[in-house]
Amino acid sequence: MVTIPYPNILLDALEIGVMIVDENFDVRYWNQWLEINTTIAASDIIGKNLRSFYPQIDYHVFARKIRTTLRLNSPTFYDASLQNRFIEIPRTKITTSLLRNMQLQVTISPYVPEESLVMVSIYDISDLHELKLTQQSQMHKIAELNAELHRDKMIIDANLLIAKIDTECRILEVTRAFVEFFGYPEADVVGHRLGFVFGEEELDFDPVHIREAIKRRQRWSGEVKAILSGGERVWFDAVVTPLSEEGECPGYTVIFHDISDKKRIELLSITDPLTKLFNRHKFNEVFEKMILRRHWDNARTFGLIIADIDHFKRVNDTYGHQSGDRVLMSVAQTISETIRTGDVLARWGGEEFVCLLPDVDLAKTQYVAEKIRKAVEELHPEEVGSVTASFGVSVYVPGDTQESLVSRADSALYRAKTNGRNRVESHQP
Amino acid sequence: MEQREFSEDHLDILRELMNIAMGNATASIADLLQAFGKMHIPKILISDMEGLHEYIRSAIPDNQRHYVTKQLFGGFFSGEFLFVISEESALNLGHHLYDVTQPSDGDILDAVVELTNILSATIISRLTEELNTKVQFFVPSTDLIAGNDLISPEDLLNYHSIIIINTRMEFQNHNINGQIFILTKDEMIDSLKALIDRKLEELYA
Numbered sequence: 001m002v003t004i005p006y007p008n009i010l011l012d013a014l015e016i017g018v019m020i021v022d023e024n025f026d027v028r029y030w031n032q033w034l035e036i037n038t039t040i041a042a043s044d045i046i047g048k049n050l051r052s053f054y055p056q057i058d059y060h061v062f063a064r065k066i067r068t069t070l071r072l073n074s075p076t077f078y079d080a081s082l083q084n085r086f087i088e089i090p091r092t093k094i095t096t097s098l099l100r101n102m103q104l105q106v107t108i109s110p111y112v113p114e115e116s117l118v119m120v121s122i123y124d125i126s127d128l129h130e131l132k133l134t135q136q137s138q139m140h141k142i143a144e145l146n147a148e149l150h151r152d153k154m155i156i157d158a159n160l161l162i163a164k165i166d167t168e169c170r171i172l173e174v175t176r177a178f179v180e181f182f183g184y185p186e187a188d189v190v191g192h193r194l195g196f197v198f199g200e201e202e203l204d205f206d207p208v209h210i211r212e213a214i215k216r217r218q219r220w221s222g223e224v225k226a227i228l229s230g231g232e233r234v235w236f237d238a239v240v241t242p243l244s245e246e247g248e249c250p251g252y253t254v255i256f257h258d259i260s261d262k263k264r265i266e267l268l269s270i271t272d273p274l275t276k277l278f279n280r281h282k283f284n285e286v287f288e289k290m291i292l293r294r295h296w297d298n299a300r301t302f303g304l305i306i307a308d309i310d311h312f313k314r315v316n317d318t319y320g321h322q323s324g325d326r327v328l329m330s331v332a333q334t335i336s337e338t339i340r341t342g343d344v345l346a347r348w349g350g351e352e353f354v355c356l357l358p359d360v361d362l363a364k365t366q367y368v369a370e371k372i373r374k375a376v377e378e379l380h381p382e383e384v385g386s387v388t389a390s391f392g393v394s395v396y397v398p399g400d401t402q403e404s405l406v407s408r409a410d411s412a413l414y415r416a417k418t419n420g421r422n423r424v425e426s427h428q429p
Numbered sequence: 430m431e432q433r434e435f436s437e438d439h440l441d442i443l444r445e446l447m448n449i450a451m452g453n454a455t456a457s458i459a460d461l462l463q464a465f466g467k468m469h470i471p472k473i474l475i476s477d478m479e480g481l482h483e484y485i486r487s488a489i490p491d492n493q494r495h496y497v498t499k500q501l502f503g504g505f506f507s508g509e510f511l512f513v514i515s516e517e518s519a520l521n522l523g524h525h526l527y528d529v530t531q532p533s534d535g536d537i538l539d540a541v542v543e544l545t546n547i548l549s550a551t552i553i554s555r556l557t558e559e560l561n562t563k564v565q566f567f568v569p570s571t572d573l574i575a576g577n578d579l580i581s582p583e584d585l586l587n588y589h590s591i592i593i594i595n596t597r598m599e600f601q602n603h604n605i606n607g608q609i610f611i612l613t614k615d616e617m618i619d620s621l622k623a624l625i626d627r628k629l630e631e632l633y634a
Contacts, residue, residue: 061527061539068461068543074550077568079538105568 017089017122020111023066025050025059028117037089037102037124054087061085066118069108078106080125091126103129161236161256164243167214169194172251181258183229194254198226213240214252223259235263272347274325275332283346283354287402290344290356296396303357303365303395306409307335307372310388310421312351323383331389334375339368362395362426369393369424377422388422397429435475435618439625446628447471447594450555457551458600462544464525466600471609474593475618481591482580488595488608489513489577496537497579498545500569502553505562506620508592508613510549510569513579514541518605525603538571545569548598548609560624590615 004010011018012032020029026049030042045053065076078085080103089102105123156162157175164173171190179186182197189197213220221239228234236256243251270282278286290302309315309331316324328351335353336345344356355372357365369391376389392413394405412427419425435443451468459465476484489495494516501509514522523532523540532540549566557564594611613621 061543064461064526065543068547068550071461072457072547072550072554074546074554075566076546076550077542079535079542079571080568085535085539107568 016124017120019050019120019122020117021050021066021120022118023063023070023116025062034122037092038087056088057086065108066116069110069118070113070116073110073113075107075109077108078104080105080129086122089122089124093126099126099130102126161258163189163194163254163256164251165194165214165254166251169211169214171197178256181228182226198224217242223263224256234258234260275329275347277332277336277353278344278346280346280348283344283348283356284402286344287356290358291396291400291402291405297398300359301361301396303360303362303368303393304405304409305355305357305365305369305372306348306392306406306413307331307353307355307369307376307389308391308413308417309351309376310390310417315384315387319383323381327381327384327387330379330381331376331387334379335372338372338375360395362393362428365393365395366424366426373422373424390416390421391424392416393424393426394428435622438629439622440473442625442628443473443594443621444471446556446559447473447552447596449559450552451596453555454548454551457547458544461547462526464600464603464605466598466603466605469597469599471594471596474595476591476593478580478591481593481612484593484595485579485610486577489579490515491577493517494573494575495577495579496541496571497574498541498569498571500545500549501567502549502564503567504557504564506557506560506564506613506617506624508611508617510545510553511579511610511612512541512545512548512607513610514544514605514607516573518607521604525605541571542569544607545571552609553611560621560628562624590618592618592621 008029008031011029014031014033017034017037018029018031019027019034021027027045027047030040030045032042034040035042040053050057051059065078069076086104086106089104091099091102102124103126105125107121107123109119109121111117111119157177159177160175161178161181162175163171163178165171170193174186174189179189182189184197219239219241221237224236224238226234226236235258237259238257239255241253241255243253270278272279296302309327312324312327315327328347332345332347332353335355339345339355339357342358346354348354355368357368360368373389373391376387379387381387390413392409392411392415394408394412396405408427408429412425415427416423416425448470451471455466455468474480474484496514496516496519498512498514499509500512501507519537519541520532522544523537524530526532526540526543527536529536546569549569553564553566592611592613594609596609598607598609599605
């Protein structure tokens with residue numbers, strides 16, 4: 001074993017306080033760090049009792065700790081909490097800290113157990129302690145922010161219809177509000193494609209725009225229609241946003257806003273309340289757009305049919321207005337069932353209906369009008385017995401305006417009326 | 430929880446060594462703190478972090494506050510010594526050690542640290558002495574924790590495989606009860622196995 005010749009030099013070189021005391025608290029060694037930081041010179045304290053210098057120490061506890069250290073031949077520790085349990089040492093380090101006394105960590109180690117000597121090591125852990133306090137305060141702030149975030153997340157989860165989807169439009173995650181609104185169990189939604197949940201096959205919901213936006217990794221917003229689990233059809237404003245704008249984009253969020261009420265109001269403004277067909281205002285709008293399409297010419301054209309129920313005034317006068325309304329509804333339904341999906345049908349006013357047929361010639365328009373005429377003739381409404389209608393037909397020619405086309409169909413209708421009603425007449429320039 | 434990698438022989442030796450260490454701790458506490466009590470036979474389990482969580486939840490009631498003292502020890506065999514004592518027991522301990530009716534928070538903390546010191550020094554030192562190795566003790570830290578969520582999230586990341594050695598300590602005259610957990614992780618399981626193997630060789634040589 002090597003004996004160190006000058007152990008005091010070693011102890012004085014340490015950047016911690018070291019004192020050696022016996023069971024009676026007589027000081028045997030007081031290192032340089034303690035001299036500097038306590039301003040008690042080693043020569044003043046060595047050989048004297050610690051009680052004379054530090055009467056505030058709980059010597060009952062200190063004695064017990066010394067005894068434990070010596071008996072177990074193992075170090076014991078003072079609690080290093082804010083309350084100083086050993087001696088007070090003022091902080092001499094120039095710092096912005098408000099801590100006036102050092103935060104100490106005190107370890108009592110066996111020194112020479114057979115002589116009942118222990119070594120008390122004193123570490124200044126003020127910086128560490130302050131760091132811990134700062135960390136605690138930051139953790140507290142983080143906890144508060146997390147709580148706030150959690151609250152916001154709960155609000156979003158409970159109130160907003162949000163789905164997280166992957167690049168294949170497959171649903172990865174949905175909010176509670178989404179699940180509750182659609183009425184499907186979460187397990188039936190997550191993992192399925194958005195279109196499937198929206199009743200893509202039944203509705204004209206077209207996720208093409210969403211798919212294209214996803215392909216381009218761009219934001220998209222628009223209106224989509226969906227079917228709830230109970231069968232109710234609803235309209236949504238949907239906003240698709242990539243989860244990350246830069247680099248890899250693992251998915252998208254789709255935020256839905258129920259606009260069914262808005263859609264209902266919108267529908268009311270363009271619909272005839274009795275027949276549920278487009279009203280004249282909406283028809284004019286569609287008609288104008290159709291005229292403005294540039295691809296019409298002599299070879300490619302569209303047809304217009306104006307239908308007028310024959311002797312409708314007589315129906316109203318004889319059977320009453322309610323019966324008249326029922327006849328109007330039946331005729332509207334019959335026409336709408338007879339024409340194609342892409343044709344545009346509207347109530348023009350009173351007992352008159354108009355129908356635009358894209359991409360048809362005069363013969364085809366006449367054929368459709370004749371088909372409608374027969375269907376109306378076969379209606380036989382319960383109270384009225386029989387009902388017929390007269391039809392005026394015309395097709396677009398280059399240079400036509402809305403007025404010129406309507407005027408021709410109208411004069412054809414007039415001819416049908418004067419030629420005996422329940423017939424189709426056409427008029428071309 | 431499966432007893433991974435440890436054979437029954439290993440566990441038997443470890444149980445035996447722990448019994449010796451616990452006896453030693455009880456004697457030391459009686460001698461140094463004038464508190465006479467008993468230690469229950471320790472349970473030894475090898476678990477993962479989730480298992481530890483589950484174990485602590487079942488061992489520690491969640492309806493009271495506990496002083497939780499954690500003391501790391503290092504060496505060829507290293508780990509963490511965890512001493513859990515209810516607030517009420519800690520108050521009784523503070524009252525017993527400081528001989529005052531109303532011990533201060535500092536008194537209670539110091540008393541808990543002191544008891545932990547004795548427990549860790551006697552149990553771990555005796556265990557490692559039996560296994561012919563040495564450990565160094567680090568400064569313990571004590572926190573008052575509500576409920577039984579004793580392991581912080583950052584500690585969760587530190588452990589993978591854990592040896593849980595758990596015992597109950599009772600000082601009925603003073604109404605002081607505590608739970609001891611000795612946690613070590615991953616590579617320490619191999620170290621402990623190697624030490625036990627050496628011990629087995631010694632015993633059967």
